Structure formats: structure tokens, C-alpha cells
Amino acid sequence: MVKTSLKLGVGSIALIVALFTSCQKNEEKAIPESRALAEEVANGIFPYRRLSTYAFFKGELKNLTPSDSLVFYKPASSLFTDYALKSRFLLIPEGQKAQIKGAELELPIGSVLIKNFFYPIDFRNPEGERRIIETRLLIHEEKGWQAYPYLWNEEQSDAILKVVGAETEVKFIDFSGKEQIINYLVPNKNQCKSCHNKSEQLAPIGVKIQHLNHVLDYGTVKENQLAHLAGLEKLEGFLGESSHPAMINYEDMAQTLEDRAMAYLDINCSHCHSSEGPASTSGLFLTYDQRDPMKLGINKAPVAAGKGSGSFQFDVVPGQADKSILTYRMNSTEVGVAMPEIGRTTVHQEGVELIRQWINSLESKK
Amino acid sequence: MRILFQVLLVPVSFFGLFSCGTSTTEQTFDSSKLTRIGQEEVEKVIEAFIMAEDSSTIEIPAGFYELNTQLILDNKTAIKIKGAGMDQTVLSFRNLKSGGEGVKIVGKNITVEDLSIEDAPGDGIKAQHTDGITFRRINVTWTNGDKSKNGTYAIYPVQCKNVMIDECIASHSKDAGIYVGQSENIVVKNSLAFGNVAGIEIENSDNAEVYGNTARDNSGGILVFNLPGLPKSDGKGTKIYDNDIIDNNHENFATPLGEGPNGNTVTMIPPGSGIVLLAAKEVEIYNNRIFRNKTSGVAIASYQITGFPAEAPNWSPYTVGVYVHDNTYERNKLSTPDLSRELGQLVSVHNAYGPGKTQDIIYDGIWDKEISEKIDSNPMRICIQEQGIEDLHFTRFYLMDGEENIESFKDYQLFQNCKVAVTTDITSLAGL
Numbered sequence: 001m002v003k004t005s006l007k008l009g010v011g012s013i014a015l016i017v018a019l020f021t022s023c024q025k026n027e028e029k030a031i032p033e034s035r036a037l038a039e040e041v042a043n044g045i046f047p048y049r050r051l052s053t054y055a056f057f058k059g060e061l062k063n064l065t066p067s068d069s070l071v072f073y074k075p076a077s078s079l080f081t082d083y084a085l086k087s088r089f090l091l092i093p094e095g096q097k098a099q100i101k102g103a104e105l106e107l108p109i110g111s112v113l114i115k116n117f118f119y120p121i122d123f124r125n126p127e128g129e130r131r132i133i134e135t136r137l138l139i140h141e142e143k144g145w146q147a148y149p150y151l152w153n154e155e156q157s158d159a160i161l162k163v164v165g166a167e168t169e170v171k172f173i174d175f176s177g178k179e180q181i182i183n184y185l186v187p188n189k190n191q192c193k194s195c196h197n198k199s200e201q202l203a204p205i206g207v208k209i210q211h212l213n214h215v216l217d218y219g220t221v222k223e224n225q226l227a228h229l230a231g232l233e234k235l236e237g238f239l240g241e242s243s244h245p246a247m248i249n250y251e252d253m254a255q256t257l258e259d260r261a262m263a264y265l266d267i268n269c270s271h272c273h274s275s276e277g278p279a280s281t282s283g284l285f286l287t288y289d290q291r292d293p294m295k296l297g298i299n300k301a302p303v304a305a306g307k308g309s310g311s312f313q314f315d316v317v318p319g320q321a322d323k324s325i326l327t328y329r330m331n332s333t334e335v336g337v338a339m340p341e342i343g344r345t346t347v348h349q350e351g352v353e354l355i356r357q358w359i360n361s362l363e364s365k366k
Numbered sequence: 367m368r369i370l371f372q373v374l375l376v377p378v379s380f381f382g383l384f385s386c387g388t389s390t391t392e393q394t395f396d397s398s399k400l401t402r403i404g405q406e407e408v409e410k411v412i413e414a415f416i417m418a419e420d421s422s423t424i425e426i427p428a429g430f431y432e433l434n435t436q437l438i439l440d441n442k443t444a445i446k447i448k449g450a451g452m453d454q455t456v457l458s459f460r461n462l463k464s465g466g467e468g469v470k471i472v473g474k475n476i477t478v479e480d481l482s483i484e485d486a487p488g489d490g491i492k493a494q495h496t497d498g499i500t501f502r503r504i505n506v507t508w509t510n511g512d513k514s515k516n517g518t519y520a521i522y523p524v525q526c527k528n529v530m531i532d533e534c535i536a537s538h539s540k541d542a543g544i545y546v547g548q549s550e551n552i553v554v555k556n557s558l559a560f561g562n563v564a565g566i567e568i569e570n571s572d573n574a575e576v577y578g579n580t581a582r583d584n585s586g587g588i589l590v591f592n593l594p595g596l597p598k599s600d601g602k603g604t605k606i607y608d609n610d611i612i613d614n615n616h617e618n619f620a621t622p623l624g625e626g627p628n629g630n631t632v633t634m635i636p637p638g639s640g641i642v643l644l645a646a647k648e649v650e651i652y653n654n655r656i657f658r659n660k661t662s663g664v665a666i667a668s669y670q671i672t673g674f675p676a677e678a679p680n681w682s683p684y685t686v687g688v689y690v691h692d693n694t695y696e697r698n699k700l701s702t703p704d705l706s707r708e709l710g711q712l713v714s715v716h717n718a719y720g721p722g723k724t725q726d727i728i729y730d731g732i733w734d735k736e737i738s739e740k741i742d743s744n745p746m747r748i749c750i751q752e753q754g755i756e757d758l759h760f761t762r763f764y765l766m767d768g769e770e771n772i773e774s775f776k777d778y779q780l781f782q783n784c785k786v787a788v789t790t791d792i793t794s795l796a797g798l
Contacts (some may be wrong), residue, residue, distance in 0.1 A: 164412040165435045167463065185464050189416050192440035194465070200441055200472055200495050275597065278494060279546060281524050283595040294595050294678065301629040301674045303593055306488065306518025306541050311621060313629035313674070325629065335487035336517060341466040 036216040048149040051135055051159035056114055062156040064116055073225055075211035077267040080348040082182050089114040093232045100237030105209045113138040113204055122173040134186050135159050136299050138204055145202040147192035163189040183345055195271045198276050202296055205271050215248040261358030262288040264351055297326055308337045319363025321356035390561045392513055392534055395453040415439050416675040428454040438466040442473040449481025459486040467492040470538050479503050492522040497527040500798045507536040513619045519545040530798040532556055540620050542567035548598035551794050564589050564632050569580045571601040575792050580610040585618040586639035587611035590646040594678030602647035605790050611640045612657040616750050624691050634640040636661045636710030645669040648687040652786035655694050660701035661710050662725040663692055668732040684734050684746055689786040691751040695726040695758055718761040718774040726758040730765055749784035
């Protein structure tokens with residue numbers, strides 16, 4: 001047995017080298033746009049240079065009409081990224097299933113998360129004309145999750161892999177009819193992990209049990225997303241909505257202020273600010289189930305915040321949002337002060353207001 | 367030379383009344399003379415970080431690289447990042463639009479050498495969750511004339527194991543130039559830290575040796591801190607020896623001039639601090655030259671002195687187990703302690719030698735009454751054995767009865783008959 005495999009050795013090494021090299025070339029070619037625009041065949045070696053090569057969408061690419069293998073999904077609360085709207089799809093390979101194991105939602109190898117970032121020309125008409133800026137793929141490969149950012153071209157005919165990131169100006173009319181200009185930043189490939197990071201392994205943020213355990217309007221039917229996946233035979237281990245944790249939508253005014261604030265902090269901050277995230281260094285942990293006042297930043301002095309502290313002493317001063325570092329950093333666009341560190345160049349006014357209200361409400365509970 | 371010094375000092379000390387300290391924007395070389403590198407070559411460097419293969423070298427040729435995105439090395443093993451020399455390869459992050467640091471490293475056995483990093487809006491270079499990280503001959507600085515725009519830490523390993531910082535230069539950071547946080551097995555040697563708020567800081571870390579360095583013209587030279595509420599709760603075991611800790615009289619610019627401290631502990635450091643221990647555990651300080659730091663040469667303090675909540679799990683606010691011996695001190699007779707920070711005011715007003723007298727060694731005298739009712743038994747094990755201590759300015763304060771009842775004592779004798787053994791072991795760093 002040993003001898004046989006030794007004999008096979010030379011051949012298989014050559015094969016591995018060939019595979020390895022082709023993968024390398026693929027990645028290298030991805031960079032200069034001129035070459036990237038060349039025709040490409042779907043050979044199964046990811047990443048492709050062009051988004052269109054994956055054939056995720058039917059018809060004209062810019063309509064983002066999902067092929068039958070994609071499942072639409074939407075987390076209960078959404079991470080703020082400069083007011084960009086997002087459409088998200090999940091691909092689970094044919095014949096395979098995601099699994100709920102305890103608190104974790106595990107997706108099989110070959111799964112792809114597809115997130116499109118776009119701006120309507122006029123936010124008062126969100127279904128109207130739009131410009132798609134980027135599509136981010138998270139692909140679950142043998143070696144773990146990989147992030148690939150694709151930048152859409154001017155003509156909106158395709159998107160090209162851009163591992164070094166990009167910068168583009170976006171204009172739109174906001175809800176109040178005012179024209180807005182945003183200097184939109186596409187992260188470089190490794191910056192993706194600044195947020196998508198669980199114990200230094202790349203990990204999805206929105207595709208977790210608690211974020212998907214709510215009813216979603218699929219157009220034809222309204223259904224709990226996990227139940228929907230189970231019905232499609234794409235999920236195992238779902239025991240009914242009430243058997244699993246569920247997050248709320250922080251925009252849902254029917255919920256309590258505290259729950260909305262915690263939902264907001266969880267989806268916007270906790271991917272870094274948790275014991276398993278890169279901001280574990282700070283001791284500030286903002287998961288929705290955090291109850292320890294010190295870990296929530298209440299009367300907690302900062303550690304390495306530098307100028308992010310402004311002229312303030314504590315992360316959260318109960319009853320005094322205007323003296324809290326948390327709101328100060330959310331309300332800034334200065335690099336080195338602004339939180340989150342990447343993914344936004346504008347202030348999320350509604351988010352700041354929610355957290356302000358929450359901090360101001362804390363006084364009575366002292 | 368002597369005359370020139372005095373002539374300079376008179377206006378400086380007058381000025382000092384208003385500005386509360388000196389300031390410097392000194393650079394070790396002029397990076398504006400380097401060739402500007404084209405965008406395509408810059409993108410090649412960004413790609414090289416993203417696509418790096420284990421056990422490879424990323425060479426960055428000479429030139430001035432203007433980056434508008436972060437350089438991130440992610441979960442790689444045995445990578446060397448190598449420039450053409452500190453004054454040859456310069457990575458400028460002046461145009462960085464997002465991201466907490468210029469360069470970020472995660473991995474195993476990573477070396478960064480022979481390059482400079484300039485003007486990162488947040489931290490200069492950060493390594494996290496890395497076992498085996500070496501910074502050798504790198505220079506990290508900010509070139510802004512207005513230092514309030516500078517970033518936080520220059521060289522910033524955190525949550526790392528086996529950290530080697532050798533022959534580096536860190537200057538003008540708004541917090542610490544060389545900052546090692548929540549790490550274990552650490553050497554900081556033969557490096558220069560100047561013009562920072564804190565020169566070199568070891569925080570919540572175990573087993574560190576800091577030797578052969580120069581910390582000059584910072585607000586505080588070398589700091590050993592333990593802060594509450596962190597995943598790595600309390601660090602212990604630091605040796606500080608054979609360093610030059612001189613002229614650390616820079617104004618504290620961690621907050622804008624005229625503004626007081628904020629919640630960052632370093633904003634409370636009074637200009638003129640040589641070595642500061644805060645809630646530190648097991649520290650040995652010896653064979654250092656501690657010269658012309660206008661407030662105090664060595665300050666031994668407990669976390670209570672910050673006025674912040676001083677309770678956290680698995681953490682003690684007291685500084686415990688300190689051995690200070692065989693250092694040389696020099697006080698500048700013409701300078702007076704800082705008045706811009708409360709700790710400076712405490713020294714200035716309440717020291718045991720008369721108002722406005724620079725101190726060589728101060729001890730805040732805050733002790734744990736659960737261990738002993740009185741301080742006479744030296745319950746915090748503070749051991750001071752300096753040659754000619756009778757000629758040094760040693761002040762022990764008594765601060766435990768409120769601001770109205772501050773007392774001070776010259777009783778170094780209480781802290782002489784003692785033995786504190788601090789052990790460190792840096793053999794695991796031998797190969798770095």
C-alpha cells in the first residue's frame with residue numbers, strides 16, 4: 001500500500017503543482033482590469049475574475065434576478081454601510097444542507113453568500129433606477145471562508161474582482177430630497193476580515209441563527225427564513241422559531257428601546273467587539289446578550305482608543321450620551337476616531353440617535 | 367555648551383509657565399527627498415500582502431509609497447516583510463481613508479524590517495494574535511507639524527506571544543511609541559523612542575525585558591501599566607535595565623493643549639516622567655541612566671490614583687513587588703515639576719523637599735489594608751536600593767485620607783531592607 005502510493009507520488013505531485021499554479025495564475029490575472037475583462041470560462045476554480053462567470057443571476061446581470069439555486073435572505077437588523085441598500089442571496093450546493101448545531105449555523109463547503117451593494121438614484125423611489133457599486137462574495141472553500149470583492153463597471157454590465165479595494169464617488173437624492181455625495185470605499189480583500197472575523201478565521205456576520213430566525217416576505221409567500229430553508233431541504237436541525245434565539249430589527253419601533261439598542265450594537269459592532277473578535281483587546285463587548293455593565297462600557301475607561309476618546313472619560317456614561325465615547329465615535333467621520341473603523345464614511349444619524357436615546361435612558365437604572 | 371544650555375533654558379522655562387512643557391517635531395531623516403512610487407507599483411505591494419504565501423519574503427524596494435488602503439497580512443506563517451532601509455523605503459498612510467492602522471499583521475513567525483511607516487491616522491503598525499513577531503530596524507512616525515493630528519501607537523503588538531522589538535525608532539505618537547499590550551515573552555531593545563506622549567509602554571503583559579533603549583523627549587519615558595477589564599487581566603514580570611531615560615519633558619499632547627485628561631490613562635501622565643509604574647506587578651529597574659526628567663525619575667503608583675473605578679475580575683489596582691536598584695539619576699536644578707496634570711501638581715506642591723522640587727523616586731504610598739494596617743511593614747513589597755540614596759529626592763506620599771490630608775515623607779529607609787526577586791525568561795526569543 002505504502003509502495004503503491006510512493007509510486008504514484010511523482011505523478012500526483014505534478015498534478016498538485018499544476019492545480020496550484022493554475023490557481024495562482026487565476027488570482028494574479030484578477031488584478032489589472034484590462035486583462036480581467038477578457039472572456040472567462042466557469043472552470044470551478046475560484047475566484048473568477050468576473051462576477052458574471054458564476055452565473056448567479058438570470059438575464060441581464062444588473063437586474064440581479066436570482067437563478068433557481070439562490071435563496072434570498074435578510075438579517076433581522078442590517079449593518080450600516082453608508083446608506084447603501086443591499087440584496088443578499090445564499091447558495092447551498094445541490095443536495096447539501098446547512099446544519100444548526102447548538103448556537104451555530106454551519107454551511108457546507110461550496111456555499112456562497114452573495115451581497116450586492118447599491119444606491120437608488122433617488123431614495124424616495126427605492127425601486128427605481130439604481131447604481132450597483134459592488135458585490136461581495138463569501139465562498140466556503142476547503143481552507144475556510146474566503147472573501148472576494150467585485151467592483152461594478154460604469155455600464156453596469158459586469159463586476160470585476162478587485163482584491164486591492166477601490167474608491168468611487170456615489171451621488172443620490174436622500175429621503176428628504178437632498179442631493180448627497182459619498183466617497184464610497186470598497187475594502188481590499190483582507191480588510192473584509194476586519195469585520196468578518198471570528199477567532200482570526202473569516203466568518204459570515206449576517207448568516208447566523210439569531211439573525212435569520214424571523215419572517216421574511218419572499219414576494220409569493222411570507223415565512224420564517226429558517227423554516228423556508230428547511231422547507232427547501234437546505235437546512236437541518238430547525239426546531240421551530242421559538243426554539244432558537246432571534247434578533248429583532250432595531251428599526252422596529254414596537255420593540256423596547258433597550259432591545260433595539262442592543263440589536264443595533266450587535267449587528268454593527270459585535271463582529272469586532274466580542275471576546276472572539278479583533279477588538280477583544282478593548283474589553284468592550286457589544287453582543288446583544290451582554291449584561292455585564294463593564295463589558296458594555298458603562299463607566300469603563302478606554303484602553304487604546306487614542307484620539308477616539310475625544311475629551312471623554314468613559315465609553316458609556318449613563319444618562320449622558322453627549323459625554324460617552326461610544327456616541328462620540330459613532331458620530332465622527334475622522335479616520336482614527338470613527339467607529340466602525342471600516343465600512344462607513346458618513347454618520348448614521350438614525351443609529352447615533354438610537355444609541356443616544358438608550359444611553360440617556362440608562363440614568364434611572366443606575 | 368553649559369552656557370548655551372542655560373541661555374536656552376531661561377526663555378524655555380518662562381514659556382513653560384504657559385505651555386507646560388517642551389515640544390519637538392524632529393525627524394530622523396527627510397522622506398520628502400525619496401522617489402515617489404507610481405500607483406501600479408503601490409498596488410503591487412498591497413497585492414503582495416494579500417496574496418502572500420507562507421515562508422516567503424515580501425520585498426519593498428526603496429521609495430516613497432502613498433497608500434490609500436491598509437496593508438494587511440492575514441494568518442500567514444514565516445513571512446518576512448523587508449524594505450531597503452528605514453530611510454529608503456517609506457510607507458505613507460497620510461491618504462488612508464478607513465481602517466484602524468496602517469499595517470496590520472496576524473500570523474506566526476512574522477518579521478518586519480528595514481522600513482519606515484508614516485502618518486497613519488490610527489496606529490502605525492499593529493500585530494495581533496501573532497506568535498513570533500519581530501520588528502527590526504523599523505521607524506514609525508508622524509510628520510505633522512500639528513502633533514494633535516498624530517496617531518495613537520507607532521509600534522503596536524497586542525495579544526501576541528514572543529515579541530521582539532530591536533533597533534526600532536518610534537516617534538511623535540499621541541499615546542505610546544512602542545506599546546506592547548496583553549502579550550507574553552517580550553524583548554524591547556536597542557530602540558529609540560522620542561517625541562511621544564509615552565516612549566515605551568508594557569501593558570497587561572507577562573515576562574518582558576526592556577533594555578539598551580533610549581527614551582528621550584517624551585512626556586513619560588518607560589511605562590509599565592495594568593489596566594482593568596481586559597481579556598488579559600493582570601500582567602507580571604518586567605525588567606527595565608541599561609536604558610537612557612532622559613529629558614522626558616515633552617508636553618502631554620494626548621489631548622488638545624488646554625484640555626485636561628480624558629479616559630485614556632496616558633493623558634494623565636505629567637510631562638517630566640522618567641519611569642511610571644501603574645498597578646504593575648513584579649518589576650525590576652536597574653542600571654538605567656535617569657536624567658533630567660523634570661517631575662520624577664521613577665514613579666510607583668497604584669491605579670486608584672487615576673480616580674477611575676478600580677475594581678475588575680482577576681486584577682489588582684496595586685503596584686506590587688518592585689525592585690529599584692543601581693540606577694543613576696540627575697536632576698536639572700533649573701526645572702520644576704509639571705503643573706499641567708494632577709500628578710505633576712501633587713509632586714510639585716506636596717513633595718517632601720519643598721514646592722517645585724524635582725523628585726528622583728516617588729511612591730504614592732497606597733497600600734492594601736487587607737494585607738497590613740500600616741505601611742511600615744512594606745506590604746506592597748517596594749524595594750529601593752540605590753547608591754547614595756541619601757542625596758536623592760525620594761518622596762512617599764500618603765493619599766488615603768482625601769485631598770485635604772495629603773502628607774509626604776522622606777522615609778526611604780522603610781523600603782531598603784527588603785528582597786524582591788523578579789524573574790523573567792526570554793529564551794524563547796533567542797531565534798528571533
